[in-house]
Structures are given as structure tokens and as C-alpha cells.
Amino acid sequence: MTSIGDLAGKPLRAERHGDRSFTSVAFLAALWFTVAFAVLCLAVLLVDAFLDGAVRLDARLFTEYTSQVLPERAGARAAILGSAWVIAVTAALAIPLGVAAGVYLEEFADGNRWYNRLIEVNITNLAAVPAIVYGMLTAGFALSIGLERRVVLAGGIALALLILPVIIIATREAVRAVPVEIRQGSLALGATPLQTVWRQTLPSAVPGIATGSILALSRAFGEAAPLLLLGGLVFVNYDPDGLMSGFTTLPIQIFSWASQPQLAFQQVASAAIILMLVLLLVMNALAILIRNRYQKRW
Amino acid sequence: MATFTTRQTSSTQGHDMTETAHEAHGVETFADATLAGERELPPTPDAVMECEGVNVYYGDFRAVTNVSLGFGRNEITALIGPSGCGKSTLLRSLNRMNDLIEGARVEGLVSFHGQHIYARDVDPIEVRRRIGMVFQKPNPFPKSIYDNVAYGPRVTGMKVDSMDDLVEEALTRAALWDEVKDKLKQSAYGLSGGQQQRLCIARTIAVRPEIILMDEPCSALDPIATSRIEDLMTELSDDYTIIIVTHNMQQAARVADRTAFFTALAEEGTGDRTGLLVEYDLTSNIFSSPQDKRTEDYISGRFG
Numbered sequence: 001m002t003s004i005g006d007l008a009g010k011p012l013r014a015e016r017h018g019d020r021s022f023t024s025v026a027f028l029a030a031l032w033f034t035v036a037f038a039v040l041c042l043a044v045l046l047v048d049a050f051l052d053g054a055v056r057l058d059a060r061l062f063t064e065y066t067s068q069v070l071p072e073r074a075g076a077r078a079a080i081l082g083s084a085w086v087i088a089v090t091a092a093l094a095i096p097l098g099v100a101a102g103v104y105l106e107e108f109a110d111g112n113r114w115y116n117r118l119i120e121v122n123i124t125n126l127a128a129v130p131a132i133v134y135g136m137l138t139a140g141f142a143l144s145i146g147l148e149r150r151v152v153l154a155g156g157i158a159l160a161l162l163i164l165p166v167i168i169i170a171t172r173e174a175v176r177a178v179p180v181e182i183r184q185g186s187l188a189l190g191a192t193p194l195q196t197v198w199r200q201t202l203p204s205a206v207p208g209i210a211t212g213s214i215l216a217l218s219r220a221f222g223e224a225a226p227l228l229l230l231g232g233l234v235f236v237n238y239d240p241d242g243l244m245s246g247f248t249t250l251p252i253q254i255f256s257w258a259s260q261p262q263l264a265f266q267q268v269a270s271a272a273i274i275l276m277l278v279l280l281l282v283m284n285a286l287a288i289l290i291r292n293r294y295q296k297r298w
Numbered sequence: 299m300a301t302f303t304t305r306q307t308s309s310t311q312g313h314d315m316t317e318t319a320h321e322a323h324g325v326e327t328f329a330d331a332t333l334a335g336e337r338e339l340p341p342t343p344d345a346v347m348e349c350e351g352v353n354v355y356y357g358d359f360r361a362v363t364n365v366s367l368g369f370g371r372n373e374i375t376a377l378i379g380p381s382g383c384g385k386s387t388l389l390r391s392l393n394r395m396n397d398l399i400e401g402a403r404v405e406g407l408v409s410f411h412g413q414h415i416y417a418r419d420v421d422p423i424e425v426r427r428r429i430g431m432v433f434q435k436p437n438p439f440p441k442s443i444y445d446n447v448a449y450g451p452r453v454t455g456m457k458v459d460s461m462d463d464l465v466e467e468a469l470t471r472a473a474l475w476d477e478v479k480d481k482l483k484q485s486a487y488g489l490s491g492g493q494q495q496r497l498c499i500a501r502t503i504a505v506r507p508e509i510i511l512m513d514e515p516c517s518a519l520d521p522i523a524t525s526r527i528e529d530l531m532t533e534l535s536d537d538y539t540i541i542i543v544t545h546n547m548q549q550a551a552r553v554a555d556r557t558a559f560f561t562a563l564a565e566e567g568t569g570d571r572t573g574l575l576v577e578y579d580l581t582s583n584i585f586s587s588p589q590d591k592r593t594e595d596y597i598s599g600r601f602g
Contacts, residue, residue, distance in 0.1 A: 112400075181437035185498070188395060189450035189505055190427025199453065204440055 053270025071264035082247035089156025102171025135226030170212020207294035224251035343370025376554035384573020436494035472500035492523025
């Protein structure tokens with residue numbers, strides 16, 4: 001048996017060079033290759049879109065409506081405004097509902113009841129349901145209540161359903177991260193459970209909820225499938241002006257342009273892709289900024 | 299009213315004595331520490347809160363068995379004993395904080411001014427407002443110092459003429475005002491551990507409770523901060539009834555008027571260890587002439 005005395009004299013020099021064996025190096029190289037491959041694909045796509053679209057990255061992209069006869073003059077004005085409308089409706093529907101559901105499940109629901117467990121399992125599964133299913137669901141729902149399915153409100157409902165599970169899960173995680181001592185301190189002063197949630201738990205969880213919500217909204221922003229299924233209009237040459245207004249969004253507009261044969265449409269599609277990527281980047285950067293800035297260290 | 303005993307109030311003196319007590323390893327020296335003082339106590343407490351035949355369960359597990367004792371008005375009562383003897387569990391059942399733990403259940407009578415606090419029509423929120431609690435780890439809210447103190451009065455809807463005055467008064471009583479009066483709007487997280495714990499005490503007394511429960515309030519603090527909190531407890535006991543759980547026997551000897559010693563005993567049949575009250579008496583008696591062998595063994599450091 002080796003005693004402490006024996007070990008004490010041993011040199012600290014590495015004897016086996018575990019990190020330099022052939023298998024280690026090969027494995028590391030494989031890892032680097034996969035990362036490089038993914039990054040390269042993305043870079044090629046970006047460069048390609050930029051080369052195609054650079055000529056159309058001009059003011060007309062923002063100010064002009066789309067056109068079927070003059071692709072050189074087509075712009076994404078209606079699509080930008082439509083996206084803004086739909087995302088605003090999505091946020092207004094999904095965030096309050098999702099936060100309320102998340103807080104209920106985390107703070108008030110009795111986790112031992114079968115129905116609460118059922119709800120939990122379902123929410124987790126819903127987050128993985130393909131987006132198009134939400135489009136079908138909304139189409140059916142709109143039909144049953146007599147709502148025109150090509151309007152901003154219907155689009156907002158479909159996207160809100162899509163991101164609701166994500167917001168619920170983000171809220172639950174943010175709420176769970178608030179230390180139990182804070183709740184106990186509040187309750188021990190004679191605050192009610194509702195006051196404790198409203199004045200302590202929720203404010204402390206806001207950064208996490210905001211980050212999760214922005215990421216969920218950026219996913220909704222990039223979705224085309226559920227909106228296409230709702231019969232999203234591809235040719236809109238007016239500004240949407242309300243919940244019952246027809247609309248198109250950036251992803252739908254890009255889809256429409258990209259399926260046209262003319263080069264000028266391909267160029268404007270590429271320009272719109274660049275615009276969308278920039279907007280998504282801004283949203284994700286905002287989420288990271290909020291997380292870093294307001295993150296609480298207990 | 300034959301026996302009157304007294305409590306020693308100067309903590310610096312207390313510190314010196316405990317250190318001597320350490321070295322002299324004598325049970326008697328603890329008692330000496332509590333002899334020089336000024337306060338007179340009746341042999342049985344003028345109870346503001348009483349436990350009768352209290353059992354506390356976590357699910358099927360019985361954590362505390364058949365505890366009966368009374369907590370005297372404006373006295374400091376210490377609950378001591380080895381780990382797992384149920385003293386913290388008992389403390390948390392005194393203001394219904396145990397309600398928050400899933401499966402926790404209290405049997406027996408816990409009365410506050412003669413009202414059973416587990417009666418069906420009792421509002422636990424009101425119980426907690428009247429019986430405050432300070433926790434083991436300082437747990438200020440992530441708010442300003444001012445808002446930490448003002449939180450309780452605000453949520454309980456206390457009628458307050460001037461919140462500023464109330465905050466100042468509470469911080470003064472908690473011996474924190476001079477240190478924080480220029481930074482009331484700053485985050486409570488910028489304070490030291492000892493200051494945070496005094497802020498938690500200020501926060502508790504701002505809602506004007508009658509009883510303050512303290513669950514090992516100094517176990518996360520250094521000796522100087524501990525000594526300040528102990529001084530504070532002694533001062534507060536003029537107006538409040540204080541019940542403190544402590545692992546530190548010297549602390550009990552220094553601050554407590556009465557001490558209850560608990561121990562953990564394996565239950566017949568299940569073999570689960572359950573807490574029970576061994577001896578409850580004036581602190582001076584517990585430390586000078588314990589009636590039970592187990593108390594004597596514990597305070598003389600033979601186990602626990």
C-alpha cells in the first residue's frame with residue numbers, strides 16, 4: 001500500500017500524457033471539424049445572401065410595397081409593418097398568459113395532484129410540437145368562432161399558442177431560481193402568498209422572464225408555416241391598420257419572392273433575409289443584455 | 299415566589315466569562331455568567347405562548363414528540379439540544395411557518411394569549427404578523443434598506459403616520475440606524491452579514507410583533523457581529539418576547555432567561571429519531587444544577 005510518506009516524494013511531472021494520445025487528438029480534431037462545418041455553412045449562407053441582396057439594401061426596401069410587375073421597385077414595407085403588428089399581438093396574448101400560468105404552476109399548484117402533473121407533462125410536450133400544427137389549430141378555432149383567418153388577430157393567436165409553452169417554461173425556471181429564503185422572509189412578516197409573489201418573487205424573476213420572452217418572440221418572428229396555413233397573404237400593398245386587417249410578414253414575403261423566377265425578386269428576397277437576420281440578432285442581443293445586466297447573484 | 303434569579307446584561311463581560319468558562323471546563327462557570335445581573339424572574343414563566351402536548355409530523359415521521367412548555371412575557375427563552383432534536387421544527391410551528399413545508403402537521407395545543415393558533419378560524423397571516431421570525435441566514439429582500447424595513451408595514455396595511463419615522467425607529471431599535479442613515483436608498487445587499495441580520499431584525503420589529511422567533515440568528519456571523527446581536531436581544535426583551543434556537547450553549551447561557559433542553563430519541567418500533575423536551579428551567583438552573591443526566595451530559599460537552 002502506498003502511504004502518504006511514499007507519495008510525498010513523487011514528482012508532479014505528468015507521466016502518461018493523457019491529453020496527447022492519438023485517440024484524444026483524433027477526437028479533438030473531429031470536434032473542431034463539426035464546429036467548423038456548422039460555422040462555415042452559416043457563413044456561406046450569409047455571404048451568399050449578402051452578395052445577392054446588397055444591391056437592394058436601400059431605402060426602397062423599407063418604403064415601397066411589393067410589386068408583381070416591377071420587381072426592381074418591390075419593397076417590404078407591408079411585410080415589416082405586418083410583422084410588427086403580429087408580433088405585438090403575439091406578445092400581448094402570450095406573455096401575460098404564459099407568465100400567469102408559469103407562476104401558478106410554480107407557486108400555487110399542488111404538484112402532487114394528478115391534473116397538475118398532467119398539465120406539466122403536456123406543456124413540456126407542447127413546446128416540441130411542430131409549428132404548423134398550431135396553424136391548423138388556429139384555423140379550426142377561427143372557423144368555429146367565425147373569425148376571418150387571414151387577419152392580424154388570427155396570426156397573433158397562432159404564434160401566441162406556438163410560444164406559450166416556451167414562456168411558461170422560462171417563467172417557471174426564473175421563479176424557481178428566486179431563493180426560498182426571500183419568500184419565507186416575506187411570509188414571516190405577515191404578507192399573504194399573493195403579496196409575496198407580486199412584490200418579491202415576480203420582480204426578482206423579471207430578468208429571466210424577459211429573456212425567455214424575447215427569445216420566444218424572436219422565434220415567432222421567424223415563423224412562416226403557421227401563418228401560411230392560415231392563408232397568409234403574399235401580396236399586400238397596403239399598411240395593416242388593426243386587428244382585423246389583412247397582413248403579410250417578413251418570412252411570408254421572403255417565401256413569396258424567393259419562389260419567383262426573376263433575378264430581381266431573388267435579390268429583394270436576399271435583402272429582406274439580411275434585414276430579418278439583423279432584427280433577430282438585435283432581439284437576441286437584447287435578451288442577453290437584459291440577462292447580464294439584471295441577473296441577480298444571491 | 300421564593301427563588302428569584304437574575305440575568306446578566308453586559309455582553310462584554312459575558313464574553314470574558316465564557317472564555318474563562320471554556321478554559322475552566324466547569325458547568326458552574328456558565329451559571330456564574332448568569333448570576334451577576336439585574337433582572338428578577340418568577341420561578342414559572344408568565345406565559346404569553348404555550349405548548350401543550352405538541353407533536354409535529356412531517357408526513358408519517360414524527361419530528362417532535364409531546365412537548366409542553368410556556369414562553370414567558372418579555373423573557374428570552376432558548377431552545378438548545380443536539381442536531382435533529384426538533385428544536386427548529388418546534389420554533390417554526392410557533393408561527394405556522396411549518397405550514398409552508400409540504401406534509402408538515404402539528405398536533406396538540408399551541409396557544410397564543412389563550413387562542414389555539416392552529417384552530418380552524420385562525421388566519422396564519424395574522425399569526426405571523428404578531429409572531430415575527432428571524433432566520434438562520436440573513437435574508438434581506440433585494441431592495442433598498444428603507445424598503446426592506448417599510449415592506450412589512452406596507453403589506454400588512456399598518457396605519458402609519460410617517461413611514462420615515464417608523465423606519466428610523468425600527469432601525470434605531472435594531473442598533474443599525476447610525477450605520478445606515480446616510481444610505482437608506484442603497485441596496486441591502488451592500489451591508490455586511492451582521493448588518494444584514496440586524497436589518498432583518500429591524501424589518502421584523504417594524505410590524506410591531508409581540509413575539510420574535512429567532513432560528514440560530516448568529517450561526518452565519520462572526521463573533522463581533524454575534525455579540526452585537528446578543529446585546530440587541532437583551533435590549534429588545536424589554537418590549538418583546540424572544541424565543542431563540544441556538545447551537546451555541548454559551549449563547550444560551552449569556553442571553554436566555556430560561557432554557558429548554560431537547561434531545562433526539564429513537565422511537566420504539568420505527569427507529570426514527572424524534573425530538574423531545576428533556577428539561578425546561580431557568581437558565582441558571584439548567585447550567586448549574588441540571589435535574590436530568592442527559593442535560594448534564596450535554597452541557598458539560600459529553601455529547602451533541
